Amino acid sequence: MSSFLKFHSNDKYFQVNKMTKVFFYCSILFFLFSCYSHFANAEEIITIVPGSSDSSRYRFFDITEYPISTGEEIKWYNADNILHKIQIMSNDINKTIVAESENIKPKEYFNYKFKEEGEYLFQSIKYPWMKGKIIVTDDIKTVKKSFENDIDLYISWTPSTIKSGGKAIFKIIFIDKKSSKNQEHIDYSFTIKGLDDDKVLYKNSLTHSAWGVEPASHKFNSIGNFIGEVGIQGILFQPITPEYIKFGIETTQ
Numbered sequence: 001m002s003s004f005l006k007f008h009s010n011d012k013y014f015q016v017n018k019m020t021k022v023f024f025y026c027s028i029l030f031f032l033f034s035c036y037s038h039f040a041n042a043e044e045i046i047t048i049v050p051g052s053s054d055s056s057r058y059r060f061f062d063i064t065e066y067p068i069s070t071g072e073e074i075k076w077y078n079a080d081n082i083l084h085k086i087q088i089m090s091n092d093i094n095k096t097i098v099a100e101s102e103n104i105k106p107k108e109y110f111n112y113k114f115k116e117e118g119e120y121l122f123q124s125i126k127y128p129w130m131k132g133k134i135i136v137t138d139d140i141k142t143v144k145k146s147f148e149n150d151i152d153l154y155i156s157w158t159p160s161t162i163k164s165g166g167k168a169i170f171k172i173i174f175i176d177k178k179s180s181k182n183q184e185h186i187d188y189s190f191t192i193k194g195l196d197d198d199k200v201l202y203k204n205s206l207t208h209s210a211w212g213v214e215p216a217s218h219k220f221n222s223i224g225n226f227i228g229e230v231g232i233q234g235i236l237f238q239p240i241t242p243e244y245i246k247f248g249i250e251t252t253q
Contacts, residue, residue, distance in 0.1 A: 042175050044075065047062040047063075048080050053130075063214065064131070066135065067135040067169050073112065077108075083104065086125070088120055091118070114136040120134040140157070140159075142156040145247065148243060149235060153174060153175075155228065165221060167217055167220075169216075172213070174212040185210060196224075220251045227248065228249050229247075231243060
């Protein structure tokens with residue numbers, strides 16, 4: 001029997017009924033907020049690639065120029081089969097050390113949250129050729145789009161407002177919707193075109209992304225509106241029907 005029937009007063013009945021409704025709606029809102037919080041952001045990961053202790057390799061990290069918002073945390077993931085140690089320092093005349101990892105075992109992470117704006121250098125303590133740069137800034141724009149193949153695209157660039165004659169640094173992240181993790185082994189392309197004349201200003205050919213995070217940069221020499229386009233043609237070494245996502249880029253004086 002409903003608890004509402006315990007009350008003989010209609011006023012009391014409606015008071016309990018309203019409280020139940022409020023509790024129900026609050027529960028729904030909390031659930032939706034929890035889902036949004038869980039899926040709202042891409043993973044911020046820099047991967048130490050296998051064989052990076054060999055200086056003759058062409059790549060030691062999957063991305064070496066990484067823009068990120070102030071207050072965000074980056075993970076360094078060790079995909080190699082040996083121990084690595086990462087050191088983070090300020091990119092100024094003093095080169096102050098701000099953080100240093102313990103030994104990062106294979107398949108494990110080192111995390112660091114960047115609380116202040118600025119540029120930071122990161123490098124291997126043992127292998128000096130392994131190095132890169134973190135750009136921590138509030139002047140960054142991120143666009144989120146979704147492909148049909150359960151893949152979300154996060155593309156960020158800094159500065160958020162690009163000036164004519166200036167260079168924009170892009171960060172492309174592919175996320176598997178089911179796991180909310182970076183999508184490994186994805187074949188993609190990235191193109192920048194003029195909005196009016198469709199002239200190609202920047203293009204990388206079809207490229208394989210092993211860990212789902214990729215860099216790009218382009219110098220814009222004119223004012224106007226441009227179209228960025230990211231396409232995917234393969235996932236986990238399996239070809240798919242090509243999909244393309246477009247987004248707007250604006251430059252000012």
